[in-house]
Amino acid sequence: xxxxxxxxxxxxxxxxxxxxxxxxxxxxxxxxxxxxxxxxxxxxxxxxxxxxxxxxxxxxxxxxxxxxxxxxxxxxxxxxxxxxxxxxxxxxxxxxxxxxxxxxxxxxxxxxxxxxxxxxxxxxxxxxxxxxxxxxxxxxxxxxxxxxxxxxxxxxxxxxxxxxxx
Numbered sequence: 001x002x003x004x005x006x007x008x009x010x011x012x013x014x015x016x017x018x019x020x021x022x023x024x025x026x027x028x029x030x031x032x033x034x035x036x037x038x039x040x041x042x043x044x045x046x047x048x049x050x051x052x053x054x055x056x057x058x059x060x061x062x063x064x065x066x067x068x069x070x071x072x073x074x075x076x077x078x079x080x081x082x083x084x085x086x087x088x089x090x091x092x093x094x095x096x097x098x099x100x101x102x103x104x105x106x107x108x109x110x111x112x113x114x115x116x117x118x119x120x121x122x123x124x125x126x127x128x129x130x131x132x133x134x135x136x137x138x139x140x141x142x143x144x145x146x147x148x149x150x151x152x153x154x155x156x157x158x159x160x161x162x163x164x165x166x
Contacts, residue, residue, distance in 0.1 A: 004018065004021050004022070004024075004025065004034060005025055005030050005033065005034050005037075007037060007041075009037070009041040011041070012041055012042060012043045012046070013041055013042060013043065013046060014042075014043055014045075014046055014047070015046060015047045015048075015049065016038050016041065016042060016046070016047075016048050016049070017048075017049045018038075018048075018049070018050045018051070019049075019051045020051060020052070020053065020124075022034070022050050022051075022052050023052040023053055023055075023096050023097050023098075023099060024094070024095055024096060024097075025097070026082065026095055026097070028107075031097075031107060032107065032110070032111060035048075035107065035108065035111040035113070036111055039111055039112060039113065039131060042131045043131070044131060045130070045131070046130070046131045047116075047128060047129065047130055047131075048108075048113060048127075048128075048129040048130075048131075049126070049127070049128050049129075050104075050108070050125075050126075050127045050129070051124050051125065051126050051127075052097075052099050052104065052124065052125050053096065053123060053124055053125075054099075054120060054123050054124060054125050055083060055085075055096055055098035055099075056098060056100075057123065060083065060085065060098075063083040063084065063085045063096075064080075064083065064098070066083075066084070067079075067080050067081065067082055067083050067084075067098075068080045079097070081097055081098040081099070081100070081103075082095065082096075082097055082098075083095070083096045083097070083098055084096075099125065101118070101125065104118075104125060104127065105118060105127075108127065108129055112131070112132045113129035113130065113131065113132060114129060114130045114131075114132040115127060115128075115129050116128045116129060116130055
């Protein structure tokens with residue numbers, strides 16, 4: 001058992017799976033660092049599966065109201081999507097981040113993951129991503145069936161290009 005934000009990984013993996021864990025990471029920076037760590041430890045053709053709770057449901061309305069109230073009282077220092085939700089039979093408050101669909105997509109793409117599947121399954125967002133690698137100078141770049149590498153190489157405006165296969 002390890003802290004997801006401080007995983008001690010010693011090799012690269014085909015697949016990394018985060019089920020009902022990623023939404024417990026407080027703060028954008030920690031979430032970005034965790035995704036970067038996952039990216040570094042995935043093989044070039046590796047996959048990342050992330051499942052987070054969709055907390056935009058009526059049963060969590062009290063947690064949302066409390067979070068917005070805390071955000072207002074804090075002078076906008078608290079993220080209003082950071083919720084404390086009672087958990088278990090003793091109703092112990094537990095931290096959750098209520099991801100918006102676009103927020104989660106941007107976070108993954110900003111860490112160079114290619115989203116292959118994003119769906120709402122029951123009360124969860126399920127995302128399957130692949131590791132997106134930079135194109136080597138000798139690799140062909142195909143856009144709509146045509147190799148555009150030659151025209152890219154002649155352009156001084158193009159610094160880097162990433163492969164986005166459909």
